[in-house]
Amino acid sequence: MSSKTLSRKVDKAIFKFNLIEPGDKILLAVSGGKDSLAMSYFLGHKQNGFPIPFELGAVHIEGDFPGCGKSPVMAELMEEWGVPFEIVKVPIMKRLKPGKSMNCYWCSTQRRMELMRYAGENGYNKIALGHHLDDILETFFMNMMQKSELSTMLPKLKYDKYPFTVIRPLAYVKEQEIIDFSKEKDLLKAAAVCTYGTTSVRLEARKIIEIIAESEGQGVKDSIFEAMCNPVHRYMPYSLLDNEEDSET
Numbered sequence: 001m002s003s004k005t006l007s008r009k010v011d012k013a014i015f016k017f018n019l020i021e022p023g024d025k026i027l028l029a030v031s032g033g034k035d036s037l038a039m040s041y042f043l044g045h046k047q048n049g050f051p052i053p054f055e056l057g058a059v060h061i062e063g064d065f066p067g068c069g070k071s072p073v074m075a076e077l078m079e080e081w082g083v084p085f086e087i088v089k090v091p092i093m094k095r096l097k098p099g100k101s102m103n104c105y106w107c108s109t110q111r112r113m114e115l116m117r118y119a120g121e122n123g124y125n126k127i128a129l130g131h132h133l134d135d136i137l138e139t140f141f142m143n144m145m146q147k148s149e150l151s152t153m154l155p156k157l158k159y160d161k162y163p164f165t166v167i168r169p170l171a172y173v174k175e176q177e178i179i180d181f182s183k184e185k186d187l188l189k190a191a192a193v194c195t196y197g198t199t200s201v202r203l204e205a206r207k208i209i210e211i212i213a214e215s216e217g218q219g220v221k222d223s224i225f226e227a228m229c230n231p232v233h234r235y236m237p238y239s240l241l242d243n244e245e246d247s248e249t
């Protein structure tokens with residue numbers, strides 16, 4: 001898939017979900033992994049000549065444990081794409097209370113806090129994360145299996161307690177498309193693999209989605225995402241719990 005086609009998928013998310021509004025100051029959260037780099041590439045290239053004027057900056061939160069991305073390579077790429085970039089060093093391991101061990105939840109909470117602190121101090125109103133279509137589907141399946149809940153990560157989420165909106169411009173892009181794109185653009189050189197890994201529930205959800213996609217084709221992922229945009233309330237069991245009379249005659 002050409003980078004033009006991927007760029008159109010990013011536009012689709014931007015316009016469909018109103019991710020970018022005139023005058024936005026958007027902070028790209030860059031891990032150094034393929035997803036946030038691909039997101040930075042596309043938004044970086046949209047800074048000039050995009051119908052909606054917006055400003056961009058990028059930050060990498062550098063932890064104190066193995067598996068953090070390679071900052072000099074990230075800095076080079078951001079410069080190439082015209083995105084002002086900063087690295088913020090955070091002692092994530094050192095902040096652990098005695099007896100507690102490192103885990104994904106702790107790390108991502110610390111990172112999220114630092115991202116918001118940095119965004120607030122530097123006048124950003126939106127934070128862009130590199131989650132893609134597969135992440136959104138996996139979360140959807142995880143929430144069904146673990147929480148008995150129909151919910152997922154939103155392409156756009158306004159925080160209630162903070163003056164920021166999180167956006168996910170890769171919401172329509174599949175992981176494999178990002179992998180192919182990253183190989184073509186040699187983006188994987190910035191990444192390091194997190195030694196703390198991916199949660200088992202997420203892996204389980206990923207497996208289920210891949211089984212469906214192997215049988216139905218990758219397009220089924222687009223259909224599942226569209227289904228999330230198109231719930232038919234009347235034919236969901238919860239609609240019977242609303243105390244409303246069934247009016248079918």
Ligand SMILES: Nc1ncnc2c1ncn2[C@@H]1O[C@H](COP(=O)(O)OP(=O)(O)OP(=O)(O)O)[C@@H](O)[C@H]1O
Nearest residue numbers: 029030031033034035036059060061128129130131
């Ligand atoms: N160290 C970091 N500094 C800044 N932003 C980060 C960092 N780690 C993660 N993020 C942001 O959070 C998003 C989700 O993080 P996660 O660890 O799930 O990464 P991922 O799905 O492997 O994506 P990526 O390929 O960008 O690493 C990333 O795409 C990125 O936007």
